[in-house]
Amino acid sequence: MRYQLHFAIPEEKDAPIDAEVEITFRLAETGLPIYLDFTQPTAYLGEMEINGKAVQPDHREEHIVLAASDLVAEFNTVKIKFRAGDGSLNRQEEFLYSLLVPDRASAVFPCFDQPDLKAYYDLSLTVPEGWKAIANGFTKETEQAADGGIFFRFATTDRIPTYLFTFVAGKFERIERTIDGRTLEMFHREPDSAKVAANVDALFEEHARALAWLEEYTGIEFPYQKFGFVLIPSFQYGGMEHPGAIHYRARSLFLDESATINNRLSRTRLIAHETAHMWFGNLVTMEWFDDVWMKEVFANFMAGKIAREIYPEVNHDLNFVLAHHPASYSVDRTLGANPVRQQLDNLKLAGTMYGAIIYNKSPIVVRQLEYMMGEEPFRQGVQDYLELYSHENASWPDLIDILDGIAPELGLKSWSEVWVNEPGRPIHSLEEGTLSQADPYDRGRVWPLVFEVGLGAEPYIYSLQDPSLSWEGPEQGWNSTGLGYGVFPVANSTLQDLPEVESALQRGAILINLYENMLEGRTVRPIMLLELALRMAGTETNPQVLSRAMGYLQNTYWSFLTEKQRTEYADKVSASLWSALQAQPSQDLKKPIYSAYASVAQPAKALVNLYRLWNEEVLVPGLTLSVNDRSSLALSLMIKQPEWYQELVAAQAEKISNPDRRKRFEFVAVAAHPEKEVRDSLFATFGFAENRGVEPWILGALNLLHHPYRQQASFDYLERSLLWLEDIQVTGDIFFPKRWLDASFGSYSSPEAVELVESFLAERSDYNANLKGKILQAYDQARRAAEIQKAEAPQ
Ligand SMILES: [Zn+2]
Structure with a gap:
């Protein structure tokens, strides 16, 4: 299938965009009408021809019907003049960009808008004087257009689905670099040349590095004719993986001088993620959006591996556990949990599929898979899959077939059934020398699982295939590296011992398991978790683990303590946090404690402390609060002390110099108003x-x-x-x-x-x-x- 497309882009952003499309496609059999997708008004359609014959467009319910009698076996050509729908063209004063994922191509031009109908595109554009244009293919010609503006013709694209087709036009700067014999191009609109200079080398190098790494891992050369990326101000997402023209949110790539290691790490991951999509998602594309998780999880998985090489000093395993397990459990433990692979009957509901299961459970599941198979056999399977389905479409079962062929002893089909097609998580208990796994919703499911138990340098690795396993292993440190998934037993001594465990990864992973046990109403009572978190406030040395502990503390305090317990504990909690806040040595460690203190403070003394922190009468040495921190603090204080409301609103609004943020503050503050009628x-x-x-x-x-x-x-x-x-x-x-x-x-x-x-x-x-x-x-x-x-x- 092939599309020839032309768009005439005017200078004024509200003026209509005239366009033409010629679609050539092959039909194996005739006798049925064919439906093109086009979701704009019928009035947008002009002259139309099917196989050289002029026809009146038959447009209904977002489709253009091609009558069976006009179609022939083998090759058909449809030509349509139309006005482009521009909602998905993101038109602004000096530029525009198309963003057509998941089903928005048909909102711009008539097409077969499904991920499995890949095609070649011949694109040309006419753009205003002074603009540049970027698309999936190389620029083949540029010339003065006859009736003003500049005409761009692009090389035929590789074979791509509609959601990856794109063009960008506008006032952009182009920078080109050749690294290891490969030429990369970048487009941006950043006026601050110092900022560009400070970032440009890293941007090219990180893309080149990710490309080289992925070629090595997949055994497949970069599969597209060119590599380019465009930095777009206020782009909707972090990035979007169009081949030849990746879009990025400019702010995510151009970092400030004050950027932390975490900011740089996120940027590396984002670049690696979008680059990985060239193989995962673009070269091999999902058949249908029910497998949208696959391209995301593989892009993230590869990005994780690349970031590990670039930042060896970061505790990536701890990051993984803290980022994924709590978020995944927060959905997977519920009665409304959805599976990784969901049913999607209507593309209009594609939006409801996104959530913690796609972003947080799938990486855990794929990591299990790699662990079970071993890194090399897993990689072999991924290579075979990419090779077999290059430039085509494939589904999750296609990949599982290949992996199953490599490791038939693992029973990957039934493994996938419960991990990918079913929601939920297993609950494990240890009794009289037997570890047993239970399905919390009594559906008889069994989750084959690899996990580690034990503290110290070398925890024991267990592989659980049956719902029970006779147990002679350690009783402390269940799932201590976060390799496993689900709820695990808690030894009596764990609550006492946890703060002294040496490894931050083990403290983090075990803490998560304690909290999940509390939610399941077993072993850990809310006050036990609260006491543990208070001790950790004083002793924890890892900022990320401390942050998790303080989050649990706030949640436990407000939601799980009874009213009576909360009253009994209020003074102790505030006093302990206040002294930990003074004692911890750095901003990174003080900040999570401060947040918890600000949330749980109830006694009058604590509120006065906070008030003084807010108006800068009192400082905690080593703790810096931003304007945003002070705004949040003012909002929570006005709820706890309604008589301070007027003063807090007025004085805080004064302190906010950014007008957007001030508007936001003033809007939100109405929700804290002391009078119920105002809030109503x-x-x-x-x-x-x-x-x-x-x-x-x-x-x-x-x-x-x-x-x-x-x-x-x-x-x-x-x-x-x-x-x-x-x-x-x-x-x-x-x-x-x-x-x-x-x-x-x-x-x-x-x-x-x-x-x-x-x-x-x-x-x-x-x-x-x-x-x-x-x-x-x-x-x-x-x-x-x-x-x-x-x-x-x-x-
Ligand atoms: Zn992605």
Whole structure:
């Protein structure tokens, strides 16, 4: 299949874009009509020809119907003049760029908009004087256009799906470098030449390095005709992997002087991720968006390997566990958990598939797979897969077939069934010398699993294939390297010993397991976890582990302690955190403690301390608070001390010099207003899509409206939050529905809140299954907290 496309791009960003397409495609059999996708109004379509014969476009329900009688066996040609839809062309004053993932190509031009219908593209553009143009293929010709502007013709692309087709045009600077015989090109709009100079070498080198690494790993040379990347201001995502013209958010690649090692590491990972997509996703493409997770997980997996080589000084294993396990469990432990590989019947619902399971569980699953197979056999399988399906499409079962052929003894098909096609996680218990695995939802599932147990330099490795295993191994340090997945037993001594364990990776992984045990209502009581976190505040030396511990502390304090326990512990918690805040030696260690202190502070003395920190009367040596930190602090103080409201709002707004941030602060502060009527009217506005435009502001406001101090007053918002959800899914960004629910239900623990959700769902048996899943995910903590508090309450 081949598309010849021309777009005439005018200078003014609102003027229509005239365009033409000629599509050539082969039909094996005739007798049926064929449907082209085009989601713009019929009025956008002009003259049309099928195989040389002029026809009237038959456009209905977002399709152009090609009548069977006009089509022939073998090659057909359809020509259409049209006005391009420009919603996905991101038109701005001096530039535009197309972003067509997942199904937006048909919003721009008539096409067969599916990932498995790959094609060659011959693109030409006419652009205003002074503009440059970039596309998937080389620039073949540039000339003055007859009626003004510049004409660009690009070389025929490689064979690509519609979602990877792109062009960018506008006022850009082009820089070219040749590294190891390979020429790379970069386009950007950064006016600060010092900033460009400070970053440009690293950008080229890191791309070249990632390319060389991937060629070596995959055994396949870079599969496209050219390598180019474009830095776009305020690009929607970190990056998008169009072959020949990767798009990046400019801010993610041009770092400031103050960039930390973490910023540089993220940039390396992003560059490696997008580069890895050239093989994973682009060369071999998913058949359908139900396998969208595959390209993401492989791109991340490869990026992780590349970053490991570039930054040997970073604790990558610890990063992996802290980044993936808690986030994955937060969905996978719930009644609404979805599998890694989800059903997708309608591309319009593709947005609901994204979430913690794709981003956080899949990497854990693929790491298990590599571990079970061994690095080399796994790599061999990946190479065979890329080789076999080069420039074609393939699905997850195709890959599993290949891997199964390499390691038939592992039973990878049944392994994949439970890990990839099923949701959920296993729960392990140790009793009388037997380790047993249970399915928390009694569906009889068994998760084959490799995990490590033990503390110190060499934990023992276990491979669990059956739901029970006779146990003679250590009783301490379950899943101590985070290789495994699920809930593991806790030895009695662990809570006592954990702060002294030498390895930060082991402290982090074990801490996560303790928290999951508390949520499962076994062994670890909330007050035990709270006491442990308080000790760690004083002793923990790794900032990331400390941050995790302080997050758990806040959650435990507000959601899992009973009211009575919270009253008993309030003074002790505040006092211990305050002294740990003084004692810890660095900003990196003080900051997570400060955040926990600011959250849990209740006694008058603690609030006065915070007030003085906020107005800079008191300083904690070594702790620096940014304007953003002070804004958050002001917001939480105005809820805890409503009589300070007016002063805090006025004085903090004064301190914020960035006008966007000040607007955000003033908007969100209304949600902390002492008068219920004011808050009620703010919440009521959220029922209309036009008031939810700036989603981060809405989430900030919801967090305050549902603050633990305000939950009784805000309880009646919860039902409306659910009633509006379907509209939110249709009108909001892909991540917004889940975030909306989390911000609304996240900190409740009352049986009434649980009951409200359950009866809402019970009354709606035909409710959208994906959204129902999101609701069940979001109310899970409330459900568990209500049960745990009931168990903790005196009988
Ligand atoms: Zn990606």
